[in-house]
Amino acid sequence: MLTVRLPEEIESxxxxxxxxxxxxxxxxxxxxxxxxxxxxxxxYLAESALEKFRASGEKAIPLDELERRLALED
Structure with a gap:
């Protein structure tokens, strides 16, 4: 059970x-x-993943490069 006090506007x-x-x-x-x-x-999951990535020292891949590698170019 949890009791929460709400401002009048929100309760209304x-x-x-x-x-x-x-x-x-x-x-x-x-x-x-x-x-x-x-x-x-x-x-929080995204922030954690970003911290791990930064700590790994791995280089980021620019979006256009990733699209080219995955053959997603228009």
Whole structure:
């Protein structure tokens, strides 16, 4: 169980949405958290991969070179 205090404006918007859609407020809070967590997880994974790449000393390949190597040129 988690208790969260929301600013009045956000709580009002959440109440309005719940009333308009006949869904509980908890549904929208769960959905919002799920989407936000997915985005944050992606950001952390990308940052971690970038740090590993930089630490490896491997050279980056310019996009046009990569496209040429993979025969993706137009």
């Amino acid at each position: 918007r959440l109440n309005d949405l719940a009333d308009a859609t006949n869904r509980p407020k908890s549904f929208y809070v769960r959905e919002a958290l799920k989407r936000y967590l997915e985005d944050i997880e992606d950001i």
